[in-house]
Amino acid sequence: MLTFGKILQAKKRIKHAVTKTPLIESPALSKIFSVKVYLKLECYQPIRVFKLRGAYNKISLLESEHIFAASSGNHGLAVAYSCRQLGKKCTVVVPQNIIQEKLEAIEEMGATVVRYGKYHHEREAEAKRLAQEMNGAFVHPFDDEVVAGQGTIGLEIFEDLPEADCVVVPVGGGGLIAGVATALKTLNPSIKIYGVEPQGAPKLKEALKAGKPVQLSSTSSIADGLISTTIGKIGFEVAQKFVDEVYSVSDQMILDALKILVTKAHVIAELSAATTLALLSQKKVGEKVVLIVSGANISLKLLQQILQG
Incomplete structure (x- = not known):
């Protein structure tokens, strides 16, 4: 709440x-x-x-050392930057047709990028699956x-x-x-x-x-x-x-x-x-x-x- x-x-x-x-x-x-x-x-x-404000606030509260997000741009960038600052691993699930500049910006922050699907609900489901499989934590943009x-x-x-x-x-x-x-x-x-x-x-x-x-x-x-x-x-x-x-x-x-x-x-x-x-x-x-x-x-x-x- x-x-x-x-x-x-x-x-x-x-x-x-x-x-x-x-x-x-x-x-x-x-x-x-x-x-x-x-x-x-x-x-x-x-x-x-x-979006840096919210991502950093949330991630700084998490014990997990591997953070996952689903994004086509700014949320993924904010999560990747926050993880870089906090010394955590980061994986961002992005659309298969992501704009190249946005992809490069996320990768520059040291995040692993996974291309998956076209729609956000597909990316979110995949990010959550990966987080569970790798014992990580998923960060939702509206938590x-x-x-x-x-x-x-x-x-x-x-x-x-x-x-x-x-x-x-x-x-x-x-x-x-x-x-x-x-x-x-x-x-x-x-x-x-x-x-x-x-x-x-x-x-x-x-x-x-x-x-x-x-x-x-x-x-x-x-x-x-x-x-x-x-x-x-x-x-x-x-x-x-x-x-x-x-x-x-x-x-x-x-x-x-x-x-x-x-x-x-x-x-x-x-x-x-x-x-x-x-x-x-x-x-x-x-x-x-x-x-x-x-x-x-x-x-x-x-x-x-x-x-x-």
Whole structure:
């Protein structure tokens, strides 16, 4: 069960491994959108993505010396980096068609990579099987201690900008928004928490509508870090309690937002991270708005294509 106390414990546990990332106002974005726009730059983590917080928190609690994960990108990178820092073996099960740059990034951290299947549920089942066979431990991206690690972002936002009106969070499996919302709503019940997901992957919006997590038959978006077909249990439960609204943005809005981030704010981000800025082109959500820039693991080739497109 996720609690505010677990988030406070996570903060102490990860402080020597994780960067307290900047929270800065972007004058350029504030001018464009006529509100104060603040960027929480998780792209400044050592592996350029917020997921390090949760992975390190969880793995530091495990006695096992061999850690397993299933991922097509950032979670696997975070687990591999955490294991490297903690002196543990790491195996990451990735899709057979993984992007080469993501594969190389995970391998650079010293992890063993196993290519298996196309879909996440196949990779997860294989990773769990290997963990059991080799007497290791499987790290799920939405475990409560992982989510508690992500919640430390909320603590930092409150420390640096307690007067923020709202925080906008990208939604994949729900771990990030669950952690951030739990931290911030505990510290400031009046703050608004907004989730953003691609129009082609509305798993949280559909879950809240149905009153329970639902399994989407398929999802699609250029923001490939946010295309989970279902919301995690913790993410759903916290969203019911603490998330004020969930919005959807189109792929074109995400592309436009990324261009603005790079050319106006001079911040490199991945497409999933640009969803928060994309919301501002659709709706005014507050006067002092914090956007979580969740990561920057985008290939230079793709970024160049987007900027030239």
